[in-house]
Amino acid sequence: MALIMPHYQEQGQEVTLFEHAFRRQLPVLLKGPTGCGKTRFVEHMAAKLGRPLYTVACHDDLSAADLVGRHLIGDGETYWNDGPLTRAVREGAICYLDEVVEARKDTTVILHPLSDNRRILPIERTGETLHALPEFMLVVSYNPGYQNLLKGMKPSTRQRFVALRFDYPKPELEARIVAQETCVDDKLATQLVALANALRVLKEHDLEESASTRLLVYTATLIQDGFEPLAACRAALVEPLTDDSETVEALMEVVKTFFA
Amino acid sequence: MEEWVGKVWHKWVTHSVNYDYPQARVNLDEMRKTLGIVLRALSGDASLQIRQSVDVASDAPRSLMQRIAGTGLKTSAAWRDADSLNLPDSIAIFPQRELNREMYLWLTVLGSEEGSSVAAYGIRASSQSHHQRLLSAWRSLHPEATELPLNLIPPPNNPPSTIPVSLASPPPEAFPDSKPTATSSKRQRAERTDMPDGKSGLLMFRLESLFSWTEYTPVDRTTDNDDNDDAARAAEDMDVITVARDRKASSQKIKLDLDLPNAEYDDIPQGEGIPLPEWDYRKQRLLSNHCRLQVMLPRGAEALALPTHLQASAHKLRRRFEALQPRREWRNHQQDGAELDTDSYILHLTERQRGKVDMPMVYRDCREHGRDLSCLLLADFSMSTDSWVSNTSRVVDVVRDALILFAESLSATRDRFALYGFSSLNRQNVRFYQLKKFTERYDAQVRGRIMATQPGYYTRMGAAIRHATQLLEAEPSQQKLLLLLTDGKPNDLDIYEGRYGLEDTRMALQEARRKGLKPFCVTIDDKAEDYLPRLFGKNGWVLLKKAKKLPQKLPQLYALLTGR
Numbered sequence: 001m002a003l004i005m006p007h008y009q010e011q012g013q014e015v016t017l018f019e020h021a022f023r024r025q026l027p028v029l030l031k032g033p034t035g036c037g038k039t040r041f042v043e044h045m046a047a048k049l050g051r052p053l054y055t056v057a058c059h060d061d062l063s064a065a066d067l068v069g070r071h072l073i074g075d076g077e078t079y080w081n082d083g084p085l086t087r088a089v090r091e092g093a094i095c096y097l098d099e100v101v102e103a104r105k106d107t108t109v110i111l112h113p114l115s116d117n118r119r120i121l122p123i124e125r126t127g128e129t130l131h132a133l134p135e136f137m138l139v140v141s142y143n144p145g146y147q148n149l150l151k152g153m154k155p156s157t158r159q160r161f162v163a164l165r166f167d168y169p170k171p172e173l174e175a176r177i178v179a180q181e182t183c184v185d186d187k188l189a190t191q192l193v194a195l196a197n198a199l200r201v202l203k204e205h206d207l208e209e210s211a212s213t214r215l216l217v218y219t220a221t222l223i224q225d226g227f228e229p230l231a232a233c234r235a236a237l238v239e240p241l242t243d244d245s246e247t248v249e250a251l252m253e254v255v256k257t258f259f260a
Numbered sequence: 261m262e263e264w265v266g267k268v269w270h271k272w273v274t275h276s277v278n279y280d281y282p283q284a285r286v287n288l289d290e291m292r293k294t295l296g297i298v299l300r301a302l303s304g305d306a307s308l309q310i311r312q313s314v315d316v317a318s319d320a321p322r323s324l325m326q327r328i329a330g331t332g333l334k335t336s337a338a339w340r341d342a343d344s345l346n347l348p349d350s351i352a353i354f355p356q357r358e359l360n361r362e363m364y365l366w367l368t369v370l371g372s373e374e375g376s377s378v379a380a381y382g383i384r385a386s387s388q389s390h391h392q393r394l395l396s397a398w399r400s401l402h403p404e405a406t407e408l409p410l411n412l413i414p415p416p417n418n419p420p421s422t423i424p425v426s427l428a429s430p431p432p433e434a435f436p437d438s439k440p441t442a443t444s445s446k447r448q449r450a451e452r453t454d455m456p457d458g459k460s461g462l463l464m465f466r467l468e469s470l471f472s473w474t475e476y477t478p479v480d481r482t483t484d485n486d487d488n489d490d491a492a493r494a495a496e497d498m499d500v501i502t503v504a505r506d507r508k509a510s511s512q513k514i515k516l517d518l519d520l521p522n523a524e525y526d527d528i529p530q531g532e533g534i535p536l537p538e539w540d541y542r543k544q545r546l547l548s549n550h551c552r553l554q555v556m557l558p559r560g561a562e563a564l565a566l567p568t569h570l571q572a573s574a575h576k577l578r579r580r581f582e583a584l585q586p587r588r589e590w591r592n593h594q595q596d597g598a599e600l601d602t603d604s605y606i607l608h609l610t611e612r613q614r615g616k617v618d619m620p621m622v623y624r625d626c627r628e629h630g631r632d633l634s635c636l637l638l639a640d641f642s643m644s645t646d647s648w649v650s651n652t653s654r655v656v657d658v659v660r661d662a663l664i665l666f667a668e669s670l671s672a673t674r675d676r677f678a679l680y681g682f683s684s685l686n687r688q689n690v691r692f693y694q695l696k697k698f699t700e701r702y703d704a705q706v707r708g709r710i711m712a713t714q715p716g717y718y719t720r721m722g723a724a725i726r727h728a729t730q731l732l733e734a735e736p737s738q739q740k741l742l743l744l745l746t747d748g749k750p751n752d753l754d755i756y757e758g759r760y761g762l763e764d765t766r767m768a769l770q771e772a773r774r775k776g777l778k779p780f781c782v783t784i785d786d787k788a789e790d791y792l793p794r795l796f797g798k799n800g801w802v803l804l805k806k807a808k809k810l811p812q813k814l815p816q817l818y819a820l821l822t823g824r
């Protein structure tokens with residue numbers, strides 16, 4: 001269990017909403033681009049509510065067994081080993097499935113009975129059916145966007161969740177986050193956020209992705225540690241956004257207008 | 261600072277610029293991409309473009325040309341207007357390339373400040389020093405100088421929006437002069453592209469957008485310069501021009517009724533026409549057999565080698581897509597196989613401990629894992645694709661290149677794909693060009709068909725989508741992607757313009773989704789935000805602001821969409 005509460009800067013009413021959902025046993029879906037604070041938010045809420053947190057990063061090889069559990073070989077015998085989801089159900093913890101659309105289809109079958117009012121987890125391999133403790137909470141996230149067109153979430157899955165949309169915070173908030181996370185001064189934080197917002201304009205036209213809050217925090221960390229600002233921006237803000245060298249140089253020209 | 265920028269902005273540069281250092285010349289083309297990114301990022305406006313000022317000047321009305329020539333600024337003018345920053349085609353005022361580059365960047369920083377909000381922070385300070393650096397370099401060459409020789413000038417009369425549209429000029433009494441309207445970007449595109457060669461001026465702009473969309477009327481029909489001749493000649497080229505006018509309506513409508521060519525010149529019909537329904541939103545009813553769609557092969561298609569200008573890109577894309585070949589995938593829990601599947605083996609042991617005796621399914625085997633995906637690419641070949649996106653290519657050229665690179669990329673994978681094009685002339689003539697069937701190989705023949713498909717007529721999207729849906733439905737794959745490539749709204753000569761066409765298209769897409777297809781639209785219409793979200797959903801479409809990028813972008817998009 002987390003002892004210190006990770007700092008989270010609220011953007012709207014998400015903290016209150018989450019508390020209500022927890023109390024009324026409603027599962028929550030977080031949508032939003034990469035690096036905008038979803039994971040941080042869940043960590044913060046778990047600590048605040050005093051529940052353990054099990055986080056699973058989903059990928060296209062993640063199977064139901066990875067969530068529920070499997071038999072392992074022990075001392076000449078096999079024994080059952082709970083997966084993270086099962087553990088959370090038994091302990092009344094928060095289970096956070098990051099990028100849930102990436103997981104294999106058979107996983108959604110398990111999530112359905114858990115995320116409606118039945119709140120049960122049938123374990124096929126042991127023949128058990130678990131009833132979730134009242135403190136158990138299912139939280140999933142995904143990044144909407146056309147990249148996920150084919151994967152998308154089925155309406156029957158999506159409509160089992162209370163949904164919260166995240167986005168990169170407003171400039172003043174984002175600057176405060178960057179400053180708090182890295183101890184850089186407000187001026188530098190504001191400048192970095194202005195730069196990030198300039199780069200975000202380029203999304204989809206010149207770039208496939210937006211500069212995330214996470215990258216801003218990285219950049220500020222490097223600068224705070226004494227690394228030269230232009231080089232820090234190149235390494236932590238520009239290069240991670242594109243592989244095209246001409247675009248990198250063009251973005252650096254933008255950077256230079258902020259850090260001359 | 262504010263004031264200082266203002267002064268620069270308003271300062272006319274009246275002396276001519278000498279291109280002193282040809283060996284250090286920097287061309288706009290080398291820097292266009294960089295400058296575009298800087299401009300868009302600093303201005304906060306993702307739609308701004310870099311253009312060459314001389315292009316605009318030569319497109320502009322004569323008076324403007326004279327003004328520019330008269331001030332010796334023909335190739336060195338730089339100004340910002342609503343949708344672009346116009347820069348000289350090259351800069352050679354400094355003996356060092358680096359400084360000439362800096363000069364371009366400086367002009368771009370200046371240009372991005374106009375009306376920008378994002379720029380407010382940070383740029384101002386750095387632009388001051390940027391300017392100082394350039395100015396002192398310039399002063400060391402020309403000690404008497406007080407300012408840089410190149411600066412932004414006020415936009416010369418907004419050239420694009422005041423270019424007269426050349427139209428078939430109607431009898432004067434029937435059409436009193438109308439005032440030029442506030443131009444939509446679409447209109448501007450039309451206007452900029454109207455007169456590259458006198459002969460076919462009429463056909464070269466977006467007839468569809470001008471004529472059949474009431475929201476774009478009234479049309480500016482100022483007739484100065486020598487539009488009359490062009491228009492008359494163009495009118496001769498038409499079989500029939502019907503000019504309709506509705507006095508009661510606030511806007512006037514003009515429609516062109518184009519006859520289909522004689523059968524012996526027209527594209528070659530394949531099989532019988534296919535009857536298709538259409539959704540009438542006013543009656544809230546599907547009208548069965550309302551349309552007739554004819555599958556056709558383009559006439560005059562010959563086997564063609566890969567065009568030279570696409571070879572490098574095709575090679576790169578093929579390499580990239582080959583690398584994405586279907587993965588070999590391990591299947592667990594098999595009766596037989598190359599390796600032991602530990603997980604299943606343990607399960608088997610557990611069951612045995614419990615006294616269950618099953619057939620041991622404890623092996624894993626490696627199989628080629630085909631992606632269970634079929635994609636049908638449906639491209640709009642309506643007349644609007646005959647308009648120009650640059651000095652050298654029309655929309656249709658870009659679309660053809662895109663189809664070819666798409667096919668090059670996909671044939672390097674094992675995904676099943678088909679290519680079709682469409683246009684329409686009333687509900688009885690929906691033309692469906694069969695470029696590559698799912699069952700056909702992509703080869704020289706297919707390329708020939710792509711290149712031989714001619715733009716023409718209108719855009720009855722609903723019918724085309726319904727037939728594409730039928731074709732995809734017959735595919736055995738699990739996942740079915742319907743990719744629509746277009747440059748505008750649905751429309752046709754009859755009622756299909758406006759709401760009716762949009763509602764029918766929306767209905768056709770809903771039907772497709774119900775049948776398990778994933779429709780996705782790639783458009784180059786910068787007005788798409790107004791209607792595509794309602795048709796394709798928020799994440800069901802993308803706008804490519806630079807049409808010229810379409811051929812390169814389309815395969816990338818496909819890779820993104822299908823999770824490669």
Ligand SMILES: Nc1ncnc2c1ncn2[C@@H]1O[C@H](COP(=O)(O)OP(=O)(O)OP(=O)(O)O)[C@@H](O)[C@H]1O
Nearest residue numbers: 007008009034035036037038039040181213214217
């Ligand atoms: N509201 C916030 N309060 C505090 N820190 C934040 C906030 N938003 C973002 N951050 C910072 O950004 C970093 C990245 O956020 P986080 O890891 O939560 O992103 P995410 O949305 O989960 O991204 P992904 O989808 O890639 O997993 C955090 O480590 C934190 O430093």
Ligand SMILES: [Mg+2]
Nearest residue numbers: 038039040098
């Ligand atoms: Mg995360």
